[in-house]
Amino acid sequence: MTTDHLPGASGAPTRGRPRDAARDRALMDATLAELQSRGYSGLTTAAVAKRAGVSTATLYRRWRSKEDLVVGAAQAWAEDLGPDVDHGGLREDLGALLHDKADALEGASGRLLRAVLGEAAHNRALADVLFEAFVLPLQNRVAALLDRAAARGEIAPVEDPLVVGEMVIGPMVSHTFLIPPTPGASPGTDMADRLLPYLLRALGAPAD
Numbered sequence: 001m002t003t004d005h006l007p008g009a010s011g012a013p014t015r016g017r018p019r020d021a022a023r024d025r026a027l028m029d030a031t032l033a034e035l036q037s038r039g040y041s042g043l044t045t046a047a048v049a050k051r052a053g054v055s056t057a058t059l060y061r062r063w064r065s066k067e068d069l070v071v072g073a074a075q076a077w078a079e080d081l082g083p084d085v086d087h088g089g090l091r092e093d094l095g096a097l098l099h100d101k102a103d104a105l106e107g108a109s110g111r112l113l114r115a116v117l118g119e120a121a122h123n124r125a126l127a128d129v130l131f132e133a134f135v136l137p138l139q140n141r142v143a144a145l146l147d148r149a150a151a152r153g154e155i156a157p158v159e160d161p162l163v164v165g166e167m168v169i170g171p172m173v174s175h176t177f178l179i180p181p182t183p184g185a186s187p188g189t190d191m192a193d194r195l196l197p198y199l200l201r202a203l204g205a206p207a208d
Helices: 021-042 045-052 056-062 066-076 090-105 108-120 124-152 161-177 187-202
Strands: none
Touching: 021 045, 021 056, 021 066, 021 108, 045 056, 045 066, 066 108, 066 124, 090 108, 090 124, 090 161, 090 187, 108 124, 108 161, 124 161, 161 187
């Protein structure tokens, strides 16, 4: 979990008693656990505070409402796709991205995303933070690796890299979230391997 979006994580000076980062992390852990077990509609701030071992007054000093709490959790558990490393070729760069996406979807950020996607359909504040925390990082990394591939002469410049990002997000999310997994299997990794040759062909690169 990143801590960039936890209260007080910016490093700006604050008045009064310093923030307890461990308590903030405990509240974010508890929020994720409650979202997984009860969903957004069933989550209560009292249950989160109890699970974290703090008072509701402590929670409300950090987040003013249930919506603020869940938005904070989405920011704290923002998808970590790892660094955009130049692996020397489009196949390698795209394969690494797909596997990083699979790991994220099967980890804590994916569990949070699964729990709040339905609420985001009619909650603009949550939808906005999910876009910033989960969609933009992938779009930016896709754009960077496509620029490198075009500079190497592997593919022609891509006019709309956002479409390529959607071609990654859609299959990875649907396969991980909507298709019942085989016991012991890793659906995200499976789709990453199967999707790679199709994306390469779509981009005009050799698939093998």
